[in-house]
Amino acid sequence: xxxxxxxxxxxxxxxxxxxxxxxxxxxxFSSFAMSWVRQAxxxxxxxxxxxxxxxxxxxxxxxxxGRFTISRDNSKNTLYLQMSSLRADDTAVYYCARxxxxxxxxxxxxxxxxxxxxxxS
Amino acid sequence: DIQMTQSPSSxxxxxxxxxxxxCRASQSISSYLVWYQQKPGKAxxxxxxxxxxxxxxxxxxxxxxxxxxxxxxxxxxxxxEDFATYYCQQSYNVPWTFGQGTKVDIK
Numbered sequence: 245x246x247x248x249x250x251x252x253x254x255x256x257x258x259x260x261x262x263x264x265x266x267x268x269x270x271x272x273f274s275s276f277a278m279s280w281v282r283q284a285x286x287x288x289x290x291x292x293x294x295x296x297x298x299x300x301x302x303x304x305x306x307x308x309x310g311r312f313t314i315s316r317d318n319s320k321n322t323l324y325l326q327m328s329s330l331r332a333d334d335t336a337v338y339y340c341a342r343x344x345x346x347x348x349x350x351x352x353x354x355x356x357x358x359x360x361x362x363x364x365s
Numbered sequence: 366d367i368q369m370t371q372s373p374s375s376x377x378x379x380x381x382x383x384x385x386x387x388c389r390a391s392q393s394i395s396s397y398l399v400w401y402q403q404k405p406g407k408a409x410x411x412x413x414x415x416x417x418x419x420x421x422x423x424x425x426x427x428x429x430x431x432x433x434x435x436x437x438x439x440x441x442x443x444x445x446e447d448f449a450t451y452y453c454q455q456s457y458n459v460p461w462t463f464g465q466g467t468k469v470d471i472k
Contacts (some may be wrong), residue, residue: 279461281409289401289409289452291461303459306366339408349415350456351399355408 246270248356255362266323266340274318277343282336330363371464377472384440386467388453397457398436404449
């Protein structure tokens with residue numbers, strides 16, 4: 245069974261940093277691209293960042309480019325999201341999600357349980 | 366970026382109804398359209414990909430259609446467990462973008 249378990253969320257002040265982790269199990273982690281998707285309270289889904297299966301390529305939404313860094317450790321089956329210069333509008337539940345499909349046709353077929361990040365003074 | 370617009374934003378329906386949700390892309394995305402279901406406090410669940418392919422394990426009362434810019438999610442014989450919010454997502458290119466969601470609640 246595919247499992248994705250996020251950790252590392254919490255309350256931080258504006259301008260601070262935080263690192264999210266997503267531990268994967270039940271599948272060959274190194275064979276799949278992965279993404280982070282967030283959802284602000286009461287709002288819709290927003291894709292944040294993606295990383296290729298090898299980690300050699302990464303992509304970001306404009307809203308986080310230059311502030312967030314996605315990475316992965318395939319030896320530890322773990323995905324990361326390093327978030328810096330956090331702002332109030334980064335407050336959201338952050339989900340890690342497994343990507344299935346090719347570059348065109350990507351869908352998120354497995355999701356973690358979500359991890360709340362609150363940015364507030 | 367490709368903008369995705371869903372309609373309606375919400376709807377009320379009864380068990381047994383047929384429900385149709387529409388998703389429109391700001392440019393042609395061929396058939397690269399995905400549908401998710403999300404229940405309160407839970408992660409989204411993949412329902413349909415490539416506009417009309419049913420994800421394994423998803424009941425056959427769910428179906429999708431469309432290509433280009435206009436897409437539809439249909440739920441036949443609505444069941445109590447189908448009351449949720451539904452999102453479309455374009456899988457044509459990065460950044461992947463979602464519709465704003467359609468909440469289906471009980472009439």
